[in-house]
Amino acid sequence: LQVDGQPYTVRGFTWGGTSAEETGPRMQGLADINGNTTRTWGTGADSRAIFDAAAEHDVRVIAGFWLLPGGGPGSGGCIDYRTDTTYKNDTKADILRWVQEYKDHPAVLMWNIGNEAILVVQNCYSGTDLEEIR
Structure with missing residues (x-):
């Protein structure tokens, strides 16, 4: 991985939910321990505060x-990524919207799509269906 033509080693942690007031101090804490990167679980309207900090x-x-x-629990139900075109189309449109919004922000290193997306599909499917979805 290179950033601005220089080798870049990711040193950091996953960003958990935090209030706007805590964002700056937590970023400062990451920088204080020589961290250079954080990863979010989601990107949306509230991400600008994280990116700015x-x-x-x-x-x-x-x-x-x-x-x-x-x-x-709390997962949103059983999604069949093979056939649920409404979910796939809506999700793609949402991703493209936020990439367009933030693509030029200086804090954005890269995009991560689908953290743990198939973690618990065995709660919804079994056999051949499970293997196809995985």
């Missing part, structure tokens, strides 16, 4: 886009 502290962000994992 990261840029202020010379931290980069791996901007995540959540995909429903299906079947776990």
Whole structure:
């Protein structure tokens, strides 16, 4: 991985939910321990505060886009990625919207689509269906 033509080693942690007031101090804490990167689980309207705080502290962000994992508590139900075109189309449009919004932000290092997207699909499917979805 290179950033601005120089080798870049990711040193950081996953960004958990935090209030706007805590964002700056937490980014400062990451920078204080020689961290240079954080990863989010989702990207949306509230991401600008994270990106801005990261840029202020010379931290980069791996901007995540959540995909429903299906079947776990609070997961949003069982998604069949083979056939659920409405979900796929809506999700693609959402991802493209936020990439367009933030693609030039100096804190964005890269995009991450689908953290743990198939983590608990065994709660929804079995046999051949499970293997095809995985």
